[in-house]
Amino acid sequence: MLSTVIPIAFALVSLAFLLSFWRLLRGPDAPDRILALDTLYVNTIALLVLLGIHLGSAIYFEAALLIAMMGFVGTVALCKYLLRGDIIE
Amino acid sequence: MIDILLSVLILTGAIFTFIGSLGLARLRDFYTRLHGPTKATTLGVGCLLIASALYFSVREEGVSLHEVLVTLFLFITAPVSAHLLAKAALHLKVRSLAATPPDNDAAD
């Protein structure tokens, strides 16, 4: 059962990845692109978790945690830049 | 039994992740697009992470709960980034389908 579900899940998450990437390329405004980038981070976490289940290995967890943290900090920094024109005040 | 539960969780998670990005690509203005990734995607990835925690708890002896950490982190950070993005968009006066709020002092 799992062996049929995981490829379907891979396909869905990859499609989600492509849709977010399309929004990243298309824009039209800076907040749209940042939102797309943020969604790409979360989609990457989903892909990593699926890969971890598929390969039966837990070592991808650390990568997912790091991406979650760096993604959040990146989004906040970019928003700060849009709001103030500066990241560190 | 566990297999069925895992499959349901993985499928639900993948479908929600997909719908979140579909909203991001499909909707017409920035503020409506914001809703897809903040809610659907967060729940989707949450489901996938819980499935992973369950999978490793069953497969290896001993409970594996560290996926809960990522889930918690995502649920705490998703609204914060959404709020900041909406604030930045109000500040930049991004085109909106809804009338923007009258007392727009988003410059602070």
Added chain:
Amino acid sequence: MRRLLPHPLLTVSLALLWLLLVNQLSAGHIVLGALLGWLIPFATSRFWPEQIRVRHPLTLLRFLIVFVIDIVRGSFHVAYLILLGPARLRPVFVAVPLALRSDLAISLLANTISLTPGTVSAHLSADKRTLIVHTLDTDDAAALVAEIKQRYETPLKKIFEQED
């Protein structure tokens, strides 16, 4: 007591986070987690100006249950609206007048609003009196404001601000 253990809630949650991070429950890690949870609040004390006090644990529990249910409900609702397509949406900005005064309660309310059905908090006015909320689809803005106030703000006020 206050000086030795300035933020008991923070200490407990840091120790739990450490145990989750190392993913094992051995005596050594419990001690190490408790030690970290005790020391980190001192190093970061300038970020925690106010003492967090939970006044009604039962209300907090009920609020958390409502919150989890609403996250699931909200995600299904948003997914349904996205699948219906953009033409059907009626997005509106509404202003929610706040009765909450403390920063912690306001930020919790804003986060709750962002995670629950069809709403994202977009902006807090400079005097912290109104929260601008964007909703994906509504036909009655006033009812939405009333629901937010009754469903989330009232319990938060009871938990974090009410004197008794």
